[in-house]
Amino acid sequence: MAYEEKGAWVGLIVGVIAFAVYLSVLLTRAAGGSLVETPYVDAILWSMGAAIVVTIMVTIIVAIVTRRDGTQTDVRDKQINARAQFTSRGFLIIGALAALVFAMMELDYFWIAHVLYLGFFLSGLLEGVTKIALYRGSVPSW
């Protein structure tokens, strides 16, 4: 398995777990009450920060454990990375547009923050899935 593909797997799994943990914490705190009144800022920051740190740490550990495979990145890795980013940016744009609309509608900060966070998560999810699909399958021609 290519080093970049291993990184894609790590990022995907950690991202999904971090999002699931955050949702679980949020819903537990809400306990059936108003979501908008639920404190979420610390949980979101911890979720995003921990996901980044854990992804970096696990990627380093995987690279050390599987060092025989090497950590080189070549032209195919760059093409797959570019393709995955191109495919996933739609969710980032949708999230940003939704946040813009929510702001114009003067919705609560809770919804603005969460539509942006959802956009980040879905974009990262699609990028990871696309990378893995391209590594497992074939790199399509444009």
Added chain:
Amino acid sequence: MVKPTKVTNSIRSLRFAHGELTQAQLAEAIGVTRQTIIAIEQGKYSPSLELAFQIARVFETSLDEVFQYPSAEVPS
């Protein structure tokens, strides 16, 4: 829509014909990963023109000997 490549290659047989060159050795010779060589051999990845020339140069042969492309069918 994913378009599979129509380009085929003889890299595997050429490697064996050239002193049983391993995928890792070929990868190192042209500056890519072993996984990229595997993907090329399996037809899952079309190398760039430059990379294709580099591969042909390693085997000291022409591009046509390494890579093949199906002839266009002439409509009757």
